Amino acid sequence: MLSLELIRQHPDLVKAGIAAKNEGPEMVDEILEVDRERRDLLQKVDELKHLRNEASEQIATLKRSSLDASAAIAEMKDVGSHIAELDDRVKVVDARLRTLLLCIPNLPQASVPVGKSDKENTIVLTWHEKPTFTFVPRPHWEIGESLGIIDFAAGAKISGSRFYVLKGLGARLERSLISWMIDVHVQQEGYTEILPPYLVNRESMTGTGQLPKFADDLYHTDTDDLFLDPTAEVPVTNLLRDEIVREEDLPIKYVAYTACFRKEAGAAGKDTRGIIRVHQFNKVEMVKFVKPEDSYHELDLLIENAEGILKKLDLPYHRSEMCTGDLGFAAAMKFDPEVWMPGQDRYVEISSCSNFEDFQARRANIRYRTRDGKIAFVHTLNGSGLAVGRTMAAILENYQQEDGSVRVPDALLPYMGTDVIR
RNA sequence: GGAGAGGUGGCUGAGCGGUUGAAAGCGCCUGCCUCGAAAGCAGGUGACGGGGUUCCCUCGUUCGUGGGUUCAAAUCCCACCCUCUCCGCCA
Numbered sequence: 032m033l034s035l036e037l038i039r040q041h042p043d044l045v046k047a048g049i050a051a052k053n054e055g056p057e058m059v060d061e062i063l064e065v066d067r068e069r070r071d072l073l074q075k076v077d078e079l080k081h082l083r084n085e086a087s088e089q090i091a092t093l094k095r096s097s098l099d100a101s102a103a104i105a106e107m108k109d110v111g112s113h114i115a116e117l118d119d120r121v122k123v124v125d126a127r128l129r130t131l132l133l134c135i136p137n138l139p140q141a142s143v144p145v146g147k148s149d150k151e152n153t154i155v156l157t158w159h160e161k162p163t164f165t166f167v168p169r170p171h172w173e174i175g176e177s178l179g180i181i182d183f184a185a186g187a188k189i190s191g192s193r194f195y196v197l198k199g200l201g202a203r204l205e206r207s208l209i210s211w212m213i214d215v216h217v218q219q220e221g222y223t224e225i226l227p228p229y230l231v232n233r234e235s236m237t238g239t240g241q242l243p244k245f246a247d248d249l250y251h252t253d254t255d256d257l258f259l260d261p262t263a264e265v266p267v268t269n270l271l272r273d274e275i276v277r278e279e280d281l282p283i284k285y286v287a288y289t290a291c292f293r294k295e296a297g298a299a300g301k302d303t304r305g306i307i308r309v310h311q312f313n314k315v316e317m318v319k320f321v322k323p324e325d326s327y328h329e330l331d332l333l334i335e336n337a338e339g340i341l342k343k344l345d346l347p348y349h350r351s352e353m354c355t356g357d358l359g360f361a362a363a364m365k366f367d368p369e370v371w372m373p374g375q376d377r378y379v380e381i382s383s384c385s386n387f388e389d390f391q392a393r394r395a396n397i398r399y400r401t402r403d404g405k406i407a408f409v410h411t412l413n414g415s416g417l418a419v420g421r422t423m424a425a426i427l428e429n430y431q432q433e434d435g436s437v438r439v440p441d442a443l444l445p446y447m448g449t450d451v452i453r
Numbered sequence: 454g455g456a457g458a459g460g461u462g463g464c465u466g467a468g469c470g471g472u473u474g475a476a477a478g479c480g481c482c483u484g485c486c487u488c489g490a491a492a493g494c495a496g497g498u499g500a501c502g503g504g505g506u507u508c509c510c511u512c513g514u515u516c517g518u519g520g521g522u523u524c525a526a527a528u529c530c531c532a533c534c535c536u537c538u539c540c541g542c543c544a
Contacts, residue, residue: 073503077513084513087525091471100524107524275463275500400463404482406500 032132032393038062048138051145051355062131069124076117083110133237134244137390139355140327140363146354152367153354158338159347161371166433170374171424172305174431175201178452181306193295193309200452204426204439205313207446208419209288212315212340216416220336222286222317227266229289230257235269238395240361240387247296259292263316264413271320271409272395278402281409282321282329286416289314306420307379313419319412320397323389326410330364330386333414337382338368340417343442346425347371349378363388370421374428381421384414 038045042063046056086107093100139145144153175181180201186194197205216222236242236258241249250259260266267287276283291314295301302308317336321329334350341348353365362385369378392398392408399409430438436453444450 070503073513077503080514081512083524087471090524094471104524111524404498 032390033135033138034389034393035062035066035128035132039066045135045138049136051139051143052136052358053147053356054136058131058135062128062135065124065128065131069121069128072117072121072124076114076121079110079114079117083107083114086110130243133242133394136360137358137363137387139358140386140388143358143364144352144354145356147356149353149357151354152351152357154349155352155366157349158342159345159371161347162373162429164373168373168428168431170305171372171427174374174427174435174437175306177435178437180204180452190310194311195306195309200447200449201423203447204423204443204452205419207443208422209313209315211443211446212416212419213286213288215340215343216286216315216317216336220284220339222284225263225267225270225285225287227260227263227270227287227289229260229266229292231260231266231269232257235265235272238269238272239265239391240394241265244360248294250292250294260289261293262291262314262413262415263287263289264318267316267318268391268397268411268413269395271397273397275398275400275406276320276409278322278399281399282319282325285318287316287318288419289316306424309420312421315416315419317414317416320392320399320409321412322399323407323410326386326388326412327364329410330366330384330412333412334366334368334384337384337414337416340422341368341370341381344422344426344440346422346429348381351378351380359385361385361387361390363390368417370425372425372428374431379421379425380418381425382415382417385412387411387413 033045038059042059046059049059050056086103090100090103090107093103144151146152172181172183176183178201180198182196182198185196189196213224217224230252233242233256236249241258241261249261251257252259266289267285270285271283290311292311295308295310298308306312317333319329319333338348338350348368348370351367351369353359353362353367358365365383365385367380368382368384370381372379388410389408391411397409397411398406400406426440427437430440432438434453436451439447439450439452
């Protein structure tokens with residue numbers, strides 16, 4: 032959510048910002064209009080309420096000294112109904128304004144390269160050359176199936192397309208990755224581990240920005256109006272919804288594993304093979320709450336924490352900087368580390384590290400009290416550290432051997448109990 | 454799922470139709486005291502929104518949420534949500 036004050040004072044700046052995200056200026060004008068209407072109404076109704084409050088006090092005084100107050104009461108009856116009428120109108124206008132504010136995207140940070148779509152993202156860093164193989168490397172779905180550790184048919188039978196089943200050392204590898212990633216973030220980088228609910232309510236989804244605009248991507252339970260989390264970002268960020276934390280407690284750094292659920296509504300025909308794009312996947316997510324002045328430094332650290340996992344696994348990757356058109360709804364700046372998949376001859380997004388500035392904090396009302404007593408919104412950031420299924424795919428493709436077996440990365444040896452999957 | 458109790462400011466907790474935005478205590482802040490701290494004493498201390506002569510003044514809202522009754526609701530009525538206790542069921 033953008034600050035209403037910012038929209039009032041610098042509508043052109045806001046229009047330019049959302050234009051860079053491929054969003055038209057109409058919403059801004061409507062907000063200004065509705066805001067004007069709201070303030071006019073408020074002025075009127077507040078005046079009447081003031082009148083009523085004063086009259087009530089007089090009535091109370093009269094009653095206390097057992098005097099007749101029926102004249103004043105009769106007079107207030109009209110005022111009361113007028114107030115009720117205006118209050119109804121305020122309520123309608125308030126709801127409209129809130130909806131508009133919830134639907135306007137965050138502004139890109141000034142230094143983000145302007146671009147229309149993901150085609151204009153730039154590679155800002157490359158780590159390790161693409162490895163050479165003495166044989167033709169296979170994609171992970173072939174490796175996984177031939178080793179008997181990924182079963183796509185079973186997933187389709189149990190649940191449908193874009194589901195799969197892990198077996199034996201495949202399941203063990205996934206579980207090892209989850210534990211190891213969390214251990215790294217907790218023990219080496221000072222994050223606090225969280226294990227949150229996967230089902231969240233409407234307020235939480237609104238707080239991080241999935242609702243109201245992106246309901247189509249979410250699984251929803253009809254009976255009790257809960258949503259399956261598409262990322263741990265949702266439950267973990269909402270941990271501090273409507274809270275005021277102390278400045279000295281910032282930054283707050285959480286890491287959480289959850290299963291993630293996505294309808295992938297707009298992705299028909301995309302990544303149909305393998306475990307890259309599925310309806311349910313595991314992810315370890317880092318979430319940070321920081322002071323505004325620290326948030327870009329914290330973004331750098333967050334990216335390093337995400338990429339640290341890739342480095343420890345010795346997986347080649349590069350870092351893509353999102354242009355304005357590919358930032359998404361809530362981010363002010365975003366970097367995606369992408370891992371090399373030799374079996375598919377391409378890089379695949381394996382993490383996404385964003386600074387939301389105060390966009391989510393405003394929606395979710397997450398604030399902090401400064402040392403001198405002032406209250407301000409925190410900045411929130413999050414980044415995958417990492418997407419676990421895709422990490423497994425990357426390991427299968429990068430660590431595959433000519434005989435069809437897969438070496439276990441050194442970092443995972445203590446968790447896997449074997450150094451090779453065959 | 455059934456029965457009961459309850460949800461009040463950062464926390465504990467009073468109030469149960471009319472100077473109650475809300476007692477008291479704790480916490481926090483400021484001052485005095487002190488070499489300093491503690492204790493003690495004095496004072497201050499919620500959030501949100503509107504308006505203004507914008508380091509301040511003023512008005513409104515806010516006692517789980519949403520409705521209702523009333524001139525007036527933390528206080529009465531209804532619905533929902535949540536917490537706790539007991540019973541049932543259960544990984």
